[in-house]
Amino acid sequence: MRIAVASGKGGTGKTTIAVNLALSIPNSQYIDCDVEEPNGHLFLKPKIDATKKIKVFLPEIDERRCRLCGICVNACQFNALAIAGNKLLVFPELCLSCEACKEVCPMRAISRKDSEIGKVNVGATMEGKIAFADGELYIGKTRAVPVIEAVKEEILEEKVAILDAPPGNSCPVIETVAESDYCILVTEPTPFGFWDLKIAVQVVQDLGLPFGIIINRSGLGDFEPEIVDFCKKEKIPILLKIPFDKSIAEAYSRGQNLVEFRPEWRTEFKQLFETIKEQVKNG
Structure with missing residues (x-):
């Protein structure tokens, strides 16, 4: 009970x-x-x-693979990703660890990074x-x-x-x-x-x-x-x-x-x- x-x-x-x-x-x-x-x-x-x-999932960006296509940014419902100039930014405080960004990335530029909370x-x-x-x-x-x-x-x-x-x-x-x-x-x-x-x-x-x-x-x-x-x-x-x-x-x-x-x-x-x-x- x-x-x-x-x-x-x-x-x-x-x-x-x-x-x-x-x-x-x-x-x-x-x-x-x-x-x-x-x-x-x-x-x-x-x-x-x-x-x-x-520990929870946070996206880790491989800048060598990332083409700044923005697919991951559009997939994130929590605005935890953004493109600024020639860089993909991650805002850990907004990420809810859904891993959608990792799944949709066509270049496999996003991997799992464990964050201890x-x-x-x-x-x-x-x-x-x-x-x-x-x-x-x-x-x-x-x-x-x-x-x-x-x-x-x-x-x-x-x-x-x-x-x-x-x-x-x-x-x-x-x-x-x-x-x-x-x-x-x-x-x-x-x-x-x-x-x-x-x-x-x-x-x-x-x-x-x-x-x-x-x-x-x-x-x-x-x-x-x-x-x-x-x-x-x-x-x-x-x-x-x-x-x-x-x-x-x-x-x-x-x-x-x-x-x-x-x-x-x-x-x-x-x-x-x-x-x-x-x-x-x-x-």
Whole structure:
């Protein structure tokens, strides 16, 4: 089973939910797909057993063969190639590694050049109870999706995989939540939290995923009634509310998990998992 934890707005508590859910249920695996800023390892403190480098295709031009015909430039849908004077230029930041340029070149002047953009770490918590994998997109690199794809390849089908998604609603999020059995959307009762939640709801509805909402920092601000009314109108289940509590924030800043700081919350997360299983079962 795959459960994705996402949100529109960053900082709503996705990692808090994902980590504590993984800690509360048996046979779990934590998958950190927030590859631009993975932080689940700070709370689970895994032992890393293997690190895998992630490489993608970049075109390498053989200037001796290239006739500057422009066929590759026209074939590239991402404007990653251009002819300037008597030189064919490559813009690595725009290339999506489709290899169309290499395929259409009549002179075979384009070959594969591997570009290392990130890495994937695989391991388990020190007690071995939770399988772990996260990805890291290198600084200065722009393509999160190939790294997320590589992280997801580490999912163990016999486990309950908890996928911690990046913030926002763009391609990295869609790649993370795609093929999940269920998606938890985490929000907070603030104007930005509510606005981005509505966009996230549209995304998961378009993907056809069953989903529910968790309100983190419940009691903060004035927007909680609007979120509740929105969920009633859209018939979206509110799965859980976590209160706005200074002691929880202080424990978080120390790297302490909610279910360890307040063991009674382990029961809440176990019930959350049972609720999700029931919703998935009932379609």
